Amino acid sequence: MPIWDLRCGDADDNRTSPYGTGWKSLFFSNVLEFSYLKAVLAFLILIVIPALLVGVAPSIVLTYSRHTLETVVSVARKPTLIVFLVLAALIVLPLWVGRRLSIALDIFWHLHYTLVFPIFVALRESLSAVSERLPGMTYQQEHIHHRRRVATVVAALLLGGAGFALAMFVELSIGLSLVDAERVAPWAVARAALGNAAMVFGFSTAVASVFWLWRELSVTEPVLDWPHPLQPAASLFRVAHLSDLHVVGERYGYRMETGTHGPQGNKCVLDALEKLAAIHASRPLHRVLVTGDITDAGTRAEWAEFIDLMRNFPELRSRMSLVPGNHDVNIVDRTNTARPDLPWSVGKALRKWRFVVALDQIQGDRAHLVDRKSGSLGPTLAHYLREGERPRLLRALAEYGSVRGRLEIAKVWEAMFPLVEPAIDPQGYGVILLDSNAPSNVALTNAIGVVSPTQLRALRSVLNGSHQGAWLILLHHQVVEYPVLGINLRDRIGLALMNAPDLLAVIAPQSARTVILHGHRHIDWVGITGEMVVCSAPSVTLGMEQYRGRFSIHEFSVSPTGRIQITANERVKVSQTIRSLDGLGDRPREAA
Numbered sequence: 001m002p003i004w005d006l007r008c009g010d011a012d013d014n015r016t017s018p019y020g021t022g023w024k025s026l027f028f029s030n031v032l033e034f035s036y037l038k039a040v041l042a043f044l045i046l047i048v049i050p051a052l053l054v055g056v057a058p059s060i061v062l063t064y065s066r067h068t069l070e071t072v073v074s075v076a077r078k079p080t081l082i083v084f085l086v087l088a089a090l091i092v093l094p095l096w097v098g099r100r101l102s103i104a105l106d107i108f109w110h111l112h113y114t115l116v117f118p119i120f121v122a123l124r125e126s127l128s129a130v131s132e133r134l135p136g137m138t139y140q141q142e143h144i145h146h147r148r149r150v151a152t153v154v155a156a157l158l159l160g161g162a163g164f165a166l167a168m169f170v171e172l173s174i175g176l177s178l179v180d181a182e183r184v185a186p187w188a189v190a191r192a193a194l195g196n197a198a199m200v201f202g203f204s205t206a207v208a209s210v211f212w213l214w215r216e217l218s219v220t221e222p223v224l225d226w227p228h229p230l231q232p233a234a235s236l237f238r239v240a241h242l243s244d245l246h247v248v249g250e251r252y253g254y255r256m257e258t259g260t261h262g263p264q265g266n267k268c269v270l271d272a273l274e275k276l277a278a279i280h281a282s283r284p285l286h287r288v289l290v291t292g293d294i295t296d297a298g299t300r301a302e303w304a305e306f307i308d309l310m311r312n313f314p315e316l317r318s319r320m321s322l323v324p325g326n327h328d329v330n331i332v333d334r335t336n337t338a339r340p341d342l343p344w345s346v347g348k349a350l351r352k353w354r355f356v357v358a359l360d361q362i363q364g365d366r367a368h369l370v371d372r373k374s375g376s377l378g379p380t381l382a383h384y385l386r387e388g389e390r391p392r393l394l395r396a397l398a399e400y401g402s403v404r405g406r407l408e409i410a411k412v413w414e415a416m417f418p419l420v421e422p423a424i425d426p427q428g429y430g431v432i433l434l435d436s437n438a439p440s441n442v443a444l445t446n447a448i449g450v451v452s453p454t455q456l457r458a459l460r461s462v463l464n465g466s467h468q469g470a471w472l473i474l475l476h477h478q479v480v481e482y483p484v485l486g487i488n489l490r491d492r493i494g495l496a497l498m499n500a501p502d503l504l505a506v507i508a509p510q511s512a513r514t515v516i517l518h519g520h521r522h523i524d525w526v527g528i529t530g531e532m533v534v535c536s537a538p539s540v541t542l543g544m545e546q547y548r549g550r551f552s553i554h555e556f557s558v559s560p561t562g563r564i565q566i567t568a569n570e571r572v573k574v575s576q577t578i579r580s581l582d583g584l585g586d587r588p589r590e591a592a
Contacts, residue, residue: 007252009260016337017259030338030443038340042441045343047115051197052190116205117498118448120159120212125492127151132485141483145222148481156213163205170199215501219508223483226526226533226566236567237286237428237558239472240276242551243519244293244539245269246327247309249301255542256296256327256334263541266305272540272551272574273313279553279572280315286424287431288316291519291537292325292476294358297334298351303358310362320362321421323433324355325476325520330437330446337443346401348441349409353397356412360385367419367433372454375461377420385412417455420462429470429558432462436475436497436518447520449477449497456506463510468562471514478518478536479503480529495520507532513562523547526554526569533566540574549574 004010014020015029128151132144246255247266255262276288295302310317329351333339341348359367364382371378378384385391390408397405419433438450463471477497481487497503507514511532518536522543525536535554538547555568 009252009254009264012335013254014259014261015335016256017254017261019257019261020259026337033336033338035338035340038342039442042340042342046441048194051201052193112204112208116159116208117212118445118493118496120155120209121496121498122489122493123155123158124148124151125489125496127154129487129489129492139485141224142222144483144485149217149220152213152216156209160206160209160213163202163209165202167199167202167206170195170202212501215505219501219504220480221530223480223527223529225483226528226569237556238283239287239289239554239556240279240285240551241289241291241517241535241537241554242272242276242540243291243476243537244325244327244522244542245272245290245306246293246296246539246541247302247306248296249299249305256331256337257542266309268541268549268574270309272549273309273316275572275574276316276551277313285316285319285553287472288320289431289472289474289517290320290322291474291517292323292436293327293519293539294322294325295328297331298328298354299334300350300354303354307358307361317362321367321431321433321474322359322362323474323476324435324437326437326440326447326449328355330440332441332443332446339443341441343439343441344406346397346406349397349406350401352413353394353405353409356385356394356409356416363421366421368422369415370418370420370458370462372458373461375458375463375465377422381416381419384415414454417452418458418462423469427558427560429472429556429564430466432459432471432473434459434473434475436477438498447495449475449495449520450499451475451497451503456502459503460506463507463514466513466562468560469513470558470562470564471510472556472564473507473514473516475516475518476520478521478534479516480527480534482521482523482525482536483527491521504529504532513564515556515564515566524550524552524571526552526566533564535566535569 011020016026018026021029128148131147131151246257247269248255251265254260254264276285279285294306310320329348331351332341332347360382364385365380367381369378369381369384370376379387385394390412393402393405393408394412395405396402397409413435417433417435421431421433423430434451434455436449436451438445438448440446440448459473475497477495477500479497479500481492507516508530511530515533515535518534519539521536522539523536524538524547527534527536535552537552538550540549540551542548550571550573553570553572554566556564557567558564
């Protein structure tokens with residue numbers, strides 16, 4: 001009798017699983033294995049340097065203004081043409097510099113979304129959790145919504161007050177002369193700049209808190225369970241909604257989250273695809289939508305396994321649409337959650353490159369880039385990826401991680417979303433694909449979501465430009481919290497879409513023409529907020545017992561005016577158990 005069957009896994013498969021090792025063990029192992037040098041470098045590049053740039057801005061503005069005034073006075077007696085040229089140069093120069101500093105401004109607001117707004121979300125959700133335990137709390141969904149709005153108000157007041165207090169505590173330094181550098185001590189400049197940055201950051205936090213409060217209170221209506229099905233309207237469409245496949249790259253591999261306490265290999269994914277193919281053969285599906293976390297860690301082997309799986313299901317593949325999940329692009333190392341990443345690392349670039357390659361193979365000839373201003377359709381993704389020298393640069397990234405290749409994939413990723421698949425039928429609907437993953441360099445924040453401002457602007461243009469068209473909007477992260485009590489804080493905070501109210505504000509004017517589909521939380525739920533319908537898909541492989549191993553079939557009706565409604569929803573359960581050899585014969589395992 002063998003001592004152990006290696007196909008059953010071992011303790012190494014549980015290194016990153018809180019279920020296999022426990023949260024305490026996982027925490028202490030991460031502390032010991034964390035790369036503090038990388039963390040320091042990332043902190044300097046992502047926080048300290050942008051803070052210095054923000055901090056010296058007041059001095060630059062004052063110094064430039066003083067020299068501008070002196071120049072205007074000195075040329076006042078000159079010919080009119082010279083005065084005109086000098087004034088034009090003084091106006092154009094700051095505008096030109098300002099355009100070049102837009103990246104720094106984007107970094108500043110990104111800091112708000114990745115540092116300040118998580119604090120706001122943590123305050124809001126902590127207060128919501130406390131309010132749910134107060135006397136008199138009922139399970140009525142309107143009551144839950146009211147308590148959460150109160151928590152939002154209190155959180156905004158606390159954070160805004162803290163930001164204002166910080167701004168008042170720090171003294172603004174405007175005496176720096178950056179023109180004559182010989183008279184400026186570098187450390188004095190740095191200290192003053194950081195002080196200025198703290199003041200600016202405090203004021204901006206106070207202002208942002210008021211804005212976030214107004215945004216949430218103005219766009220978030222009560223979140224309710226989906227009511228009873230409606231009668232079909234002019235046309236009817238059936239779509240399959242899957243999410244969180246977590247494909248692994250090994251035949252006997254386990255997933256990061258569950259380790260040996262979860263499913264082994266990809267049989268659960270294969271079972272789901274076979275079940276879906278049978279459903280399609282019986283009653284054809286219009287589309288197959290997968291809302292992220294296609295892979296478990298975004299590795300090359302995992303994507304290769306997924307592409308191989310889909311080759312066996314051409315009818316599903318030709319209808320499939322994908323969006324990236326945090327496991328597809330933000331997992332630095334599946335065997336070591338303590339390992340941080342640097343913003344320019346080749347690993348980060350390759351994870352995005354792999355998703356782009358898979359997207360090109362699955363839907364490259366159907367998905368279009370969009371013009372950010374007009375919302376009109378641009379080239380297909382397949383055409384865009386093959387323009388100019390882009391293929392050569394992307395191949396160089398794959399072959400040896402070239403720097404130019406990393407820059408190119410960053411450019412592609414920024415330009416690519418939102419992707420749009422236009423309506424196939426005149427009275428049908430289109431699909432809008434969003435990237436909702438916040439840039440992350442550590443495991444602690446890999447699951448947080450942000451929809452970038454550029455995507456939001458483009459989304460608004462698409463919705464406003466389509467007039468009467470109906471849309472399915474796909475993203476990985478959820479946009480509203482479920483109307484139930486007792487959701488743990490880890491899920492409320494660590495899995496949140498940071499700027500969900502901004503996304504809802506863009507969609508709200510067209511809510512009757514849109515349906516939002518997402519995954520991420522591994523929960524099966526369909527609900528409404530106002531006229532907006534939100535569909536949350538469970539995971540095909542992971543999640544709680546009552547949800548895992550399932551996907552949904554939604555039926556939609558689209559009216560001649562573009563109003564889209566769900567008319568039916570079917571939950572499909574994949575399987576009950578899977579089996580794995582343990583050297584002593586077959587034993588049952590929980591399916592996922």
